[in-house]
Amino acid sequence: MKIFIYKAYDKAGAKTDGQIEAPNQAAALSELHKKGLLPAEIKEYQESVGHLFGSSKKVSLAELEFLTAELSLLLSSGVRIDKGLDIIRRSKAQPALVRLLTSVSSGISSGQSLSQAMSEHGEVFDPLYINLVELGEASGQLPEIFAKLAEDLKFRRDLQRKIISSLTYPFVILAVCILCIVFIFNFIVPKLSVLFSDPEALPWYTQALLGLSNWMQDYQLLLGFGIVGATFLVLQLFKQPKFVKVWQETLLKIPGLSSSVLTTERIRFNSALAMMLEAGLPIDKALDLAKGNIKNQTLQREMEIVRNKVKHGHSLSPSLKQTSLYPDFYISLLEVGEESGNLAKVFDEIAKRSRQEFETWTEKMTTLIEPLLILLMGGIVGGVVVVMLMSMVAVNDVGF
DSSP states (O other): OEEEEEEEEOTTSOEEEEEEEESSHHHHHHHHHHTTOEEEEEEEOOOOOOBTTBOTTSOOHHHHHHHHHHHHHHHHTTOOHHHHHHHHHHTTOOHHHHHHHHHHHHHHHTTOOHHHHHHTOTTTSOHHHHHHHHHHHHHTOHHHHHHHHHHHHHHHHHHHHHHHHHHHHHHHHHHHHHHHHHHIIIIIHHHHHTTOSOGGGSOHHHHHHHHHHHHHHHHHHHHHHHHHHHHHHHHHHTTSHHHHHHHHHHHTTSTTHHHHHHHHHHHHHHHHHHHHHHHTOOHHHHHHHHHTTOOOHHHHHHHHHHHHHHHTTOOHHHHHHTSSSOOHHHHHHHHHHHHHTOHHHHHHHHHHHHHHHHHHHHHHHHHHHHHHHHHHHHHHHHHHHHHHHHHHHHHHHHOO
8 A cells, every 4th residue: 555645625625635545546536535525736655765864764753752642642532542543544644654553553453452563663662662551551551651651752852852952053153164164275365375476485384374275175075075984984883883882881981971971861761760660560670671761781781780689689779879870869869769669759850850960961061062162163263364464464574
């Protein structure tokens, strides 16, 4: 079956759009006419191969959050899961999500449970998601489970957006700085170089500036290809497990960055752990699943050790104290939660406090990076201007 995107008018003349599944365009048109719609435009959805930031074939985090929140709302309203999936599929969902829902619906129709049908799409639904859905099916609390999952996905999307937004402005300034350098060495310096009749008699700083300008004009294309090649190489290296492991270990040793990595991982781990404990999972099982939310392999290994200790009867708080993820203040909170039997609430509180820490760190770093990059750009541009002015003054000594 193919997916066709259409724009049409209903019997009242109102505009409507959406997508429809059909074996071909003629069948899609026929189906629209049966629904009383007059098609104005219809075309088959073509999946692109991909682009720099990912592939359109994949269900995005925003789409997964939309699906989870909609399922929570529909199930809370008494709609059956198969009917709910069909409603979302026929709504204005993206084609990649439509294909996913079609596959999940087919699995349910063939006798699979929802968790089993979702488990066949591991690239979209992680083990934590699947296990919580399975728990919700067993306990009859699927709407509540989906509501908690939607909240967690919303936080992850907000975290992703904050990281991107905090890096956007510095990168824009850096790009402007690079463009200024290219413009100066390609247009400004060559025009001023005609003022000097005897380059060898010029001061060393003027010769260096003119030489750099000549080098830029001769090799800037090669330099550009080199930068693109280096970027591609780095992207390939990040697909190698050994390089990723070394990189993650290095991040934990860099002052400033290590605190942000630990805070981010603490948020992921604690929010997942709180959600699972509230759902009723035993602590060893919850630790095993929450460990998968941690991206850093070094911290993952530490949490695996904690899980094994807890499984063999050790207390949770002393075991977590031996990891890099929890400062002493959070350990004291966990000790209180362990004694009172309120661990889920404590883990949720740690996640909230860690979010505030991360937001504060992001604001500080953005505030620090922006003026540094502006100073860098001003220093380079101003340095070139000063050198050129000094060179023009020196012309009186060396002659035209």
